[in-house]
Amino acid sequence: MHQRFTFIFLLLSFSAFAQTAPFPQKGLKLKWEVKENGFMGEAKTHSVFTLTNTAKKAFPASGWTIYFNFIRVVSPLRTETSPAIVPGHINGHLYTLKPTADFKGLAPGDSILINVESGAWVTNFTDAPDGPYIVWNDAPAKGYSIDFTVVPSTEDKQLRRQANESRVRTSLEDIYKRNSITRDIPEDQLPRVFPTPENIRSTAGVFSLDAKDVIAYQPELKQEALFLADILKNALGKTVQIAEGENGSIVLNKNDKNPTGEHTLTVTADKVTLSGNKAEDVFYAIQSFRQLLGTPKNGAIEITGIEVKDRPRFSYRSFLVDVSRNFQAKAEILRILDVIALYKLNVLHLHMSDDEGWRIEIPGLPELTEVGGRRGHTVDELDMLQPSYGSGPDVNNTTGTGWYTKADYLEILRYAKARHIKVIPEVEIPGHARAAIKAMDARYAKFMKAGNTQAANEFRLSDPDDKSQYRSVQEWKDNVVNVALPSTYRFIEKVTDELVAMHREAGAPLDVIHMGGDETPAGVWEGSPACQRLIASDEKLRTADDLWPYFYDRVAQIVNKRGLQLYGWEEAGMRRTKRDGRNVMIVNPDFGARNFMVDVWNNVMGGGMEDLSYRLANGGYKVVLSGVANYYFDMAYLRDYNEPGFYWGGYVDIDKPFYFIPFDLYKNSKEDGAGNPLPASTFVGKDRLTEYGAGNIVGIQSALWGETLKSAAALEYLMLPKLLGMAERAWAKDPEWTKNEAAYNEAWSIFANVAGKKELPRLAKLNGGYNYRIPTAGVSLADGKVLANVQLPGLVIRYTVNGKEPDAKSAVYSAPVAEKGTLRFRVFDQQGRGGRTVTVQH
Known part of the structure; x- marks a missing residue:
């Protein structure tokens, strides 16, 4: 014992x-x-x-x-x-x-x-x-x-x-030279509305806006009236009343006389009229009107007369945010919706699933979030996914773990709808699908333990007998769904149906869904018995490469049956084949006539695929220009060790999205992927956009991938002010400056002044302020003195000569500095927030 x-x-x-x-x-x-x-x-x-x-x-x-x-x-x-x-x-x-x-x-x-x-x-x-x-x-x-x-x-x-x-590195001298083309323009000489309207002119008279004014609206414009009332309350500090009808000094008018997509804004001495063909157009008139609001004096805001007639160049103006790699809270998504609405974007592309996380609750499949929405140290990944992007061993982390409940998603959808923004969810398949695959493996294990084989296999995405050897770009060995399993298509149907139901419940019906298609590696499916049996059973299939169009044909049938347009990454419109014995990707002719929309991201300058967007558009695909060289906002602003972000596709500052020419992207491309001058031979032999193809360019999308976004502040830093350049290019008509460099420099100067003097101060106040990037100063040495300049006029350079960190009370730079010592320059915004300091020895 x-x-x-x-x-x-x-x-x-x-x-x-x-x-x-x-x-x-x-x-x-x-x-x-x-x-x-x-x-x-x-x-x-x-x-x-x-x-x-x-x-x-x-x-x-x-x-x-x-x-x-x-x-x-x-x-x-x-x-x-x-x-x-x-x-x-x-x-x-x-x-x-x-x-x-x-x-x-x-x-x-x-x-x-x-x-x-x-x-x-x-x-x-x-x-x-x-x-x-x-x-x-x-x-x-x-x-x-x-x-x-x-x-x-x-x-x-x-x-x-x-x-x-x-x-x-990008030197301080490089920055100084780049900044030198920008001239300082007095604020009262700048355009009053941004993005640049199609037609705008100032008129006589001044409207005095105060809390006594009434917003009159037609019944179908009540939502817009409430939105405008909230804006005016913030501007005036007092509540402005709304009233159904036409008796008001501020009138919202849904007018069929306005052409489709057009809105007008008229301010006279005694009245403000905001009119549009649809409620969405009136909303954009409101966003233009809010830009006219200055600081109240004696309880009123004086607004000089103006007439604006405007419409967007592209019907599709999108911002993609990746919440899979590093999660962003619902509150930050709402902040994003506010800022993209301000600049008249109309799509939020929510990249809610990938290898590293599934971020939306799907009723009936709790494992997707309970396993796929959590990261931490795990022995078998039946409880959570392995750590990624430094999320660490503890499952209770804020970047690797997190998802939107159904209630959260409904709130996001309704918030977006009130701002006339369509939310497009992305179900990333067949590659980049590891979070879903592991979640369904966990579901399989749970039901097998309970003795329910049928339920275990109902939505499984992986074939346990698959011996295929592959590595994805991100080094995953098991991130591609098996396209031969009937359960794969049941999973797609289930997720699609639940997303459709949530959108319907939110009053924001889903009419397009993104089904991924990005970066599926070579070697997939080759060692899968299920895939080999499928190939043997279908005379149209000869090799594993043929499974790609087979898969997307089945996905298209699922999506189209539910009244949805199929949307995917560029690879979804391509197929593998061989040319001279070598593997190549060509435009797939089978889907071009099926209203298939694709994001084209691969335009790395000097990478050989610069013309892919034009090839797909010429081939009949609806193309969203999403090129990494101009619109991947996760690319670092410039080549500097201390600038956050990736750079595999080049460096993207605010000028890259601004100077992009949608229908002739070759004309104004200046740098290769390493930031070096682009050789003139780069575009020799490249396909040009045909007139037919131009009709298939539906819009522009900027994308912010989440690998480096460890906080909301990091997201906003890379998003802003780059988004301003994209908003201008997606909304404004084809610019005149495409014809010569001097015209471009003048247009850039106007844009840079608008950004620095009007839009950054606006963003500093909106929702308590956004963490936009404040650029580093450019510095040059000449005639024994130190010169400094700034990218965006309206920002202030402060400096010290004793090596101390400049603060909001340091000397303002106004002329070349002759003093010797350790000079430190730092740019500040109008609210006193500073950017990163640069140092020179003199």
Whole structure:
């Protein structure tokens, strides 16, 4: 009896010990830095982790694994012969560091260097590894975060891409030269309405707006009347009444005499009239009118007479936000809807599913959010997805875990509808579908455990016998749905039906749905018995490549049967084939006449696919111009280690979306994907847009992908002010400046002044303020003095000469500086918020 009690006591003691980490949780520090890019003369990076024991006890030689995320493919350093700790790959961007027999542990205070090699290059702080944590072998289900530091790169060898590259950053002189084309224009000489209206003229008379004014509206315009009343309340600080009918000094008028899509705004001394063919058009007239509202004096706002007649150039003006990679709260989505409505965009493309997360509750499939909407350390991913983008081991994180409940989604839809914005949900398939696949695997396991085989297989997306070998662009090995399974199509039908039902309940009927199609890697389906049986059973199918159009034909049938237009990424309109024995992608002629709409993203300058949007439009597809070179807002503003964002498709500042020419994108393309001058030969032999093809260009979309968006502030920084350039190009007519450089410089100056003097101050006040980027100053040396300038007139440059950080009370730059010392320049907005400081030694 005594021996049995002792055994049980020891067993319980061991179990308790096993649940406790054998090393202090805060006893480790991990540091990472780049040694050099262009390692061994290749597109490789040599970097090093430094692991330090800060505890008072020895760190063990074995029994642990460190996990971390890194957006580069990691391998051991090839020049190291007997590494003590080596990297390994799990899946996607999740990697490990594991000890070898040569690792002897770490005494208190000791460190060890861990050299690694990675593909491509690292020239930006957002490229760095993130979210490291340690897992002990005795407790494999629990991860502990490690204190982590990234050492900034400052040397040329750390910042270049290739070993022979000489231009490693956008210099302060580069910025100064770019800013120099902009002339400062007095605010009273700037256009009063933005984006640029089709017709506008000032008239005599001044309307005095105060709280005594009444907004009169037709019954079908009550929503717009309430929206305008809220704007005027914020402007005046007092409530303005609304009244159905025509007896008011501010009249909202739905007028069939206005051509379709047109609105008019007229301000006279005694009346304001906002008219449009539809409620949507009246709404845009309201957005124009709000831009005329100044600061109240003696309780009233004086508005000089004006006549505006306007319509959008493109019917489709979209902003895509990716909430899958890093989740954004509902409140931020509502803020996004407010700002895109302000600039007359009419679509929110909600990228709500991808490999790293599923973000909308689907009734009947709770696993999609309960598993696919959560990230953390997991043994088998039956409870959550593995960490991505530094989300770490704890499931209770705000970037990897989160979703919109049905109630949330209905609120988003209704909020968007009130602003005449269509929300288009994206179900990313067949690739980029790992969150859905793993969620349905978890559902399968749950029902199989319960003995319900039929329910287990009802919506399964993966074939357990599939031996296909592939890697996606993001290094996933298992992120593509199996297109031969009937359950795949039941899943698509179920999700589509539930989305349609939610949109109907919100009063915002769904008429188009995005069904992905992006970046499905080569090698998929080739080793799937189910796919091989399908190929053998259908004479139209010869190889796995033929499964792509087969899949989208079935998806189209599902979508069209429900009265929806099919929408997808450019690859959905392409098919693989061979030319001269090599794999190539060509425009698929089968879908061009089926009202199939595609986003065309691949226009990386110098990448060889610059004409793809025109080829698809010429082939009959409805094309949304979504090119990375101009409209991927997750691209960094410029080449600087401290600028957040990616840069694989180039650098995108506010000018890139502004100077894009939709029907002749070759004419004004200036930089390649590395930010270098674009050779004139780039477009030789490229397809040009035909007259027929031009009729298939339906609009423009800017996209903000979420890999680097760890907060709402990060999102707004990359979104704004870039969105202003996109809004101008999507709304305003084809500009005259396409004909010569001088005309462009003048148009740019007007736009830059409008942005800096009118729109940024507006954004600083809207909804408590947006975290738009305040640009860094340009700096040049001439005649022994330091010159500085700013990209957007209206912003203020302040500086110090003693090396201290400039603040809102520092000296304002107004003339070249002759003083010697450490000069620091920083740009501030009109509210006193500062951007990033730049430093020069003089």
